[in-house]
Amino acid sequence: MSEKNYLLGYDIGSSSIKTTVIDADTGKAIGSATSPKQEMEMQAVKPGWAEQDPEMWWEHIIKSTHEILEMDKISGDQIRAIGIAYQMHGLVAVDKNKNVLRPSIIWCDSRASKIGEKAFNSLGQELCLKNFLNSPGNFTASKLKWVKENEPELYEQIDKIMLPGDYIAMKLTDKICTTSSGLSEGIFWNFRKNGVATELLDHYGISEDLLPEAMESFGDHGELSAAAAETLGLKEGTKVTYRAGDQPNNAFSLNVLNPGEVAATAGTSGVIYGIIDEPDYDEKSRVNTFVHVNHDKENSRYGVLLCINGTGILNSWLRKNLGVDKSLSYEKMNELASEVPIGSDGVTVLPFGNGNERILQNKDFGASVSGLNFNRHTSSHLLRAAQEGIVFSLYYGFQIMENMGMKIHTVRAGHANMFLSPLFREAFVNTTGARLELYDTDGSQGAARGAGVGAGIYSSTSDAFNGLTKIDVIEPTSQKRKQYLEAYTIWLDELNSKL
Known part of the structure; x- marks a missing residue:
């Protein structure tokens, strides 16, 4: 033993x-x-x-x-x-x-x-x-x-x-x-x-x-x-x-360690994090650059971080407040959201209700719902609009990163939190146009692997990932991408009206 x-x-x-x-x-x-x-x-x-x-x-x-x-x-x-x-x-x-x-x-x-x-x-x-x-x-x-x-x-x-x-x-x-x-x-x-x-x-x-x-x-x-x-x-x-x-x-x-590689997470907050090898920045500081874990004098590595504060916390708020008996599950929420079409029949959600948002230059104007019609819309529309609104916010920041010169073709994420939702994954790939790779890992596993590298148990970082398993790959399709971008345009108009 x-x-x-x-x-x-x-x-x-x-x-x-x-x-x-x-x-x-x-x-x-x-x-x-x-x-x-x-x-x-x-x-x-x-x-x-x-x-x-x-x-x-x-x-x-x-x-x-x-x-x-x-x-x-x-x-x-x-x-x-x-x-x-x-x-x-x-x-x-x-x-x-x-x-x-x-x-x-x-x-x-x-x-x-x-x-x-x-x-x-x-x-x-x-x-x-x-x-x-x-x-x-x-x-x-x-x-x-x-x-x-x-x-x-x-x-x-x-x-x-x-x-x-x-x-x-x-x-x-x-x-x-x-x-x-x-x-x-x-x-x-x-x-x-x-x-x-x-x-x-x-x-x-x-x-x-x-x-x-x-x-x-x-x-x-x-x-x-x-x-x-x-x-x-x-x-x-x-x-x-x-x-x-x-x-x-x-x-x-x-295993996102080299320039051009990109990771994502969507827990309480939502993040896109891409690696570069030159110290670069957004002129409005809407995304932020930090020293990455494998940075050293010979091989510079920096992480550009896009953060949306109101991500999983919005989904959590809806779960707690939409269920009359407080028993609404995330699985049921995803099922209900999938009952309505892309664009949520005109309902849009701005998910900025968890403090100042960096991509909005530290503005905090709260979350909001627009386009709601009491005779036509149901909780399903609100649930889908919330997930789409989170993805659209990430895409808004995604474009800031691309304007810095980052070319984002593939994004890796753990099979956890919002990425457990098939609808969220579909909206993510078709709005951003990026290929999504899902892995069976999380932050605590990463910390354990990092401990092995730091202790010299692994001779290199690549050795630390022998047990990392890719469990799914989701690709965008031209038809759905067109529909999501049309919905994004409506969402963006709503955001611009508040900026």
């Missing part, structure tokens, strides 16, 4: 924690656990705010780890390495004793947007885009500036700030560090200097000392402490060897 070589991957989302163990020798997942079974609590004390207690993430790390060890009869000493994927852009602040000082300001919190916009204009848009490849926007650096301005006494107690994955790594190893990819996602990174964005920190009056030491995504990030090992049921000294934000990690989990 002890001869087995297993890899453990954690995916810290805003809805749940997923934990997976894969067999390092075969590359196959042998078990997964998710905690909680319902969505984690998100606090919105004021409009546009979104916070979570980092200790809650740790509690569900513990629960999911225990569940998977018990469920699959795995011994803690069989785990050779641990990898972490996490929700991007969150801010965790700790004091000198590593105690959390306030709830984490997470990715969909909009409070710092005006701070970032002001910095963008004060520093100069050209300086920001050429050096940071992004507007400071609503990212982690701007969230820290908000704390400095609005909670000065608390700010003075901060010893280090972290991203959500850095916090979990700290809980595992008692060591505080981050990654260059992580610093770039917080707009703490100067791509021209290949180092910390001191220009923005100086502008915000923030000391570089608050930032943790930056490591590579793959490598030795510390060893499991005695206390963490006892709490989790794992072996003391087990190395943590990989860390990445959820979207770079989703791309990694799909």
Whole structure:
């Protein structure tokens, strides 16, 4: 039994924690656990705010780890390495004793947007885009500036700030560090200097000392402490060897590592993430460029990220609020949506109801439904229009990426979340015109594979994907593409009327 070589991957989302163990020798997942079974609590004390207690993430790390060890009869000493994927852009602040000082300001919190916009204009848009490849926007650096301005006494107690994955790594190893990819996602990174964005920190009056030491995504990030090992049921000294934000990690989990390769995901938010080898940017910062997980001095790799906040969360809202008895399933929703034709008989949904949207230059005008006729339309029309609206939003951003010079012919995605819906997949390929490849993987599997690379168990990244299985390929058709693009034109007119 002890001869087995297993890899453990954690995916810290805003809805749940997923934990997976894969067999390092075969590359196959042998078990997964998710905690909680319902969505984690998100606090919105004021409009546009979104916070979570980092200790809650740790509690569900513990629960999911225990569940998977018990469920699959795995011994803690069989785990050779641990990898972490996490929700991007969150801010965790700790004091000198590593105690959390306030709830984490997470990715969909909009409070710092005006701070970032002001910095963008004060520093100069050209300086920001050429050096940071992004507007400071609503990212982690701007969230820290908000704390400095609005909670000065608390700010003075901060010893280090972290991203959500850095916090979990700290809980595992008692060591505080981050990654260059992580610093770039917080707009703490100067791509021209290949180092910390001191220009923005100086502008915000923030000391570089608050930032943790930056490591590579793959490598030795510390060893499991005695206390963490006892709490989790794992072996003391087990190395943590990989860390990445959820979207770079989703791309990694799909073996998207080279220029021209593209990954997608459609969970709470929807993302298209494409790889380039030159530091490039959108002049309006509607899509964002970050350091990819396999970036190094010899082979530059950057990820261009398009994000739509209102994706799976819109579908979830409809499920909760359309079912009179609260029992409407996603499968039933897909069935109902498929009963009406492409274009939803004139009903359109703008899915922008989850904070400021980057593709709309950080505007937040909420979600809206138009074209609804009480005598003709049913819940089926609304359900289909919602899925189409999500796809149309992704296509709107898709075109921004193509205008940067990216040629997107094939998109890879995990068979999960919105991509479980046949209707969503059909709308996606026929609106974008891209071929869709679906794989049997997810973020926690990607984190486990990354741990194997970082620990040297795999000699190369390609070896880590021997167990990756392609389960379906969906191609666009000329007839349906014409129908979807006609529906997109109506949707776009509705969006333009609000911009």
